[in-house]
Amino acid sequence: MNFDLTDERQMLQDSLRRFLRDNQDKLRASTRLGTSDNELGFDAAIWGKLAELGVIGALFSEEDGGFAGAGFDLTTVFEELGRVGAVEPLLDTAILGGGLIAALGTEAQKELVEQVIAGDLHLALAHGEPNSRYDLAQVQTTAKTDGDGIVLNGRKAVVINAEAADYLLVSARETGDVGDEAGISLFLVPRDTAGLSLRGYALLAGGRAAEVDLENLRLSASARLGEAGGAYAALKRATVRAEVALAAETLGAMEAATELTREYLLTRQQFGRPIASFQALQHRMATLLIELEQARSAVINAAGHLDTSPNEQALQIAAARNLIGRAGRLVAEECVQLHGGIAMTEEYALAHIAKRIVMADHRFGDTDTQLERFIDHSAA
Numbered sequence: 001m002n003f004d005l006t007d008e009r010q011m012l013q014d015s016l017r018r019f020l021r022d023n024q025d026k027l028r029a030s031t032r033l034g035t036s037d038n039e040l041g042f043d044a045a046i047w048g049k050l051a052e053l054g055v056i057g058a059l060f061s062e063e064d065g066g067f068a069g070a071g072f073d074l075t076t077v078f079e080e081l082g083r084v085g086a087v088e089p090l091l092d093t094a095i096l097g098g099g100l101i102a103a104l105g106t107e108a109q110k111e112l113v114e115q116v117i118a119g120d121l122h123l124a125l126a127h128g129e130p131n132s133r134y135d136l137a138q139v140q141t142t143a144k145t146d147g148d149g150i151v152l153n154g155r156k157a158v159v160i161n162a163e164a165a166d167y168l169l170v171s172a173r174e175t176g177d178v179g180d181e182a183g184i185s186l187f188l189v190p191r192d193t194a195g196l197s198l199r200g201y202a203l204l205a206g207g208r209a210a211e212v213d214l215e216n217l218r219l220s221a222s223a224r225l226g227e228a229g230g231a232y233a234a235l236k237r238a239t240v241r242a243e244v245a246l247a248a249e250t251l252g253a254m255e256a257a258t259e260l261t262r263e264y265l266l267t268r269q270q271f272g273r274p275i276a277s278f279q280a281l282q283h284r285m286a287t288l289l290i291e292l293e294q295a296r297s298a299v300i301n302a303a304g305h306l307d308t309s310p311n312e313q314a315l316q317i318a319a320a321r322n323l324i325g326r327a328g329r330l331v332a333e334e335c336v337q338l339h340g341g342i343a344m345t346e347e348y349a350l351a352h353i354a355k356r357i358v359m360a361d362h363r364f365g366d367t368d369t370q371l372e373r374f375i376d377h378s379a380a
Helices: 007-022 024-030 044-052 071-084 090-104 107-117 232-267 279-304 310-339 349-360 367-379
Strands: 123-126 142-146 149-160 167-173 184-190 196-202 208-220
Touching (some): 007 024, 007 071, 024 044, 090 107, 090 184, 123 149, 149 167, 149 184, 167 208, 184 208, 184 232, 232 279, 232 310, 232 349, 310 349
Parallel strands (some): 123 167
Antiparallel strands (some): 142 149, 149 208, 167 184
């Protein structure tokens, strides 16, 4: 089987890599914006340039207004973003928010996808709740019909990109019990809607998120995405695509961390020679390279299974995320140890990249959760 990129994907990779390399200083500054007075948590100028390059469009199919959108298009883009530790919310605005609107929206609602691709609109998925952990069906937020409108009440936790979003996609339960897959709906909620409040904060690995409170938030029925109570399947599909993208981003970060470490070992001298000549360090570096290649194979395998049966898809993606989580933690810890104290300084790129690697494991399901999913789908 040929795993080389197609000509189109190679062009996309080359142009994106060149752009990110030429804007390294701005990107490094943007990784710290989440802790400053900039409530976006990322550089708006960088976001606009990514849209101009067609990077956002590469995450959508032609029928949705983009020009690609397959699994390997996602991995091509996100691996490059991972290399530089970019915090721009492509996953939240495009893969999750834009993907759900494209899947469930009316023709009028789908016009928002065009604005996303153009870089003019931001989205955030407000789905996770304080007690939901990694269970997509664990939705306690309620949506009650009131006359000709719908009233939402509940709380959403760690909503990434919420402060920058023009619209939040809020999940709420219209029917059924907490934990049921049926009965969950999605609603398009403008950020300035009465009854919606945000408490924003910086994330450890860059960017920003918010706790979202919904108190008697009133919407028209036209704000619903898709059929009442029928959003779970689309949520699952969007999350699966996001998991593949996140795995590719982590792989790119692992590559960057390993390369920074290799350069450091070749530069740092002790006893009159580079410490890369010490056999013990060579063995540790070799282990990292082996783990990196395993992670690369896992990402390729996961991307290749995005269009298979739901059970096979879930099985392979759980396997990939479990491997990436374990290998990523090893790479992050070893790279920091091989560097020594300098790896922990905020000014050095590895500090940020290592945080991105470790924290990625805690989104959509950590290594233990992924192992449980793999076992469940293996038995199916």
